[in-house]
Amino acid sequence: MNQPGPSSAAAAPTASPAERAAYAAASVTTLFGRRMLGVPGTFLPLVTSPGPRRWRGPWHYWWLAHYLDCLVDQALREHAAGDLAGARATTATARRLLRTIRIRNVAIFTNHYYDDMAWLLLAVHRLDRLTARLSPGTSSALTHSAGRALRAAVTRGHTDDLDGGLFWNDHHDFKNVAATGPAALFFARIGDRARARSLLDWLHDHLRDPATGLFVDGLRIAPDGTTTLVPDVFTYNQGTVLAALVTLGDATSLDRAETLVSAIAAHLTTDPDQRVLRTHGDGDGGLFTGILARYLALAAHSPPSPTVPGRWLASSCAAPPRRSGQVANYAPRQRHPVCRPPPRRRSPRSRCSPPTQRCRPSRPSRAAYLWSCRPNCRPG
Numbered sequence: 001m002n003q004p005g006p007s008s009a010a011a012a013p014t015a016s017p018a019e020r021a022a023y024a025a026a027s028v029t030t031l032f033g034r035r036m037l038g039v040p041g042t043f044l045p046l047v048t049s050p051g052p053r054r055w056r057g058p059w060h061y062w063w064l065a066h067y068l069d070c071l072v073d074q075a076l077r078e079h080a081a082g083d084l085a086g087a088r089a090t091t092a093t094a095r096r097l098l099r100t101i102r103i104r105n106v107a108i109f110t111n112h113y114y115d116d117m118a119w120l121l122l123a124v125h126r127l128d129r130l131t132a133r134l135s136p137g138t139s140s141a142l143t144h145s146a147g148r149a150l151r152a153a154v155t156r157g158h159t160d161d162l163d164g165g166l167f168w169n170d171h172h173d174f175k176n177v178a179a180t181g182p183a184a185l186f187f188a189r190i191g192d193r194a195r196a197r198s199l200l201d202w203l204h205d206h207l208r209d210p211a212t213g214l215f216v217d218g219l220r221i222a223p224d225g226t227t228t229l230v231p232d233v234f235t236y237n238q239g240t241v242l243a244a245l246v247t248l249g250d251a252t253s254l255d256r257a258e259t260l261v262s263a264i265a266a267h268l269t270t271d272p273d274q275r276v277l278r279t280h281g282d283g284d285g286g287l288f289t290g291i292l293a294r295y296l297a298l299a300a301h302s303p304p305s306p307t308v309p310g311r312w313l314a315s316s317c318a319a320p321p322r323r324s325g326q327v328a329n330y331a332p333r334q335r336h337p338v339c340r341p342p343p344r345r346r347s348p349r350s351r352c353s354p355p356t357q358r359c360r361p362s363r364p365s366r367a368a369y370l371w372s373c374r375p376n377c378r379p380g
Helices: 006-010 017-032 061-080 084-104 114-134 141-157 177-190 193-206 235-248 251-267 285-301
Strands: 174-176 218-221 227-230 350-352 377-379
Touching: 017 061, 061 084, 061 114, 061 285, 084 114, 084 141, 114 141, 114 177, 141 177, 174 177, 177 193, 177 235, 193 235, 193 251, 235 251, 235 285, 251 285
Parallel strands: none
Antiparallel strands: 174 218, 218 227, 350 377
16 A cells, blocks of 8 residues: 655645645646657646647647746745745746747747737746846846747737727637736736726726626627627636736726626635635636636735725735836847838838938837837827
8 A cells, every 4th residue: 555655745635735836836747747859958748647748739838828827836935935946946947948838839939829928928927027036147038038029919919999908819800808818917017007907998898797797708700890799708717807907906906806706706606605616627628717716816815905995906926026116028129229111001000200211229118118119200
């Protein structure tokens, strides 16, 4: 008969939450952690265990984005416990994972789905802050490269069609909570409050069900321009909206957050006494309720605001920004200035000066959260 070892004891019901989290993290690494094709310096976990890695078939990009977020959580727990060496090792593993995601994704960070890219962008931003905290001398080129590419792509998904919101993918025929929620959270975290609030207001006006207080899936756009409401309700969509509201932290957002938590308790639990959250099976659905649980915990652990008694105060990533009072916002590099010569058909959003009067190179402000035309350009 097998006797429980130290790791098994950590998983016992009497173990502390930190011990249980450490056990879960170790089990994921043990069961699924692998190099990509055995190449040193890479890290690309298996999708299932036991079982061979299948290079043909679905590429689970967004699963790995969430795993990257979980590695950041693990490093933060280790650092809080005084294990600096362990935290740095976990951070190095997270950076290897991010590097390998780019390799596996055909040498780029972006894909065709704005929600996938928003998830990875959230994790990359937290990893960037964590790396700056634990290993200040480590190059930020990897996280900044990912951040710039992903932020640019996510921003392109935010259009004025249907008065706002983000498209789900680059077919541009469906706007939904799955993409808009995590994008709003990212913009709230980096301080772009206007864009975050605009996205949340759009969700509240277009996709909130007044009967339940929950957010339905999205609006599908037909070729003739007509729209169809997709009424499906998913747990993770409530989580990202809640997190963005709590992170903004103004009175209106906090009121909406409290209402949303009440709606989740009333409609997305299966046990009226214990309030057990509803789940969505396996596959992609297996991640859904875990995402909601993450952001319910964020709301629960956010300190009350001194200006709004009894409410939640905005809480971003657990690690501090790279520099005091500043956050990495992934502004584009200035090899040639932000404004480029306009195409033959001018964009309605930016009317730059003629190519003969090119913008002068300038260093981007780290406080500039929205990309805009620079010296010789005027915004549309």
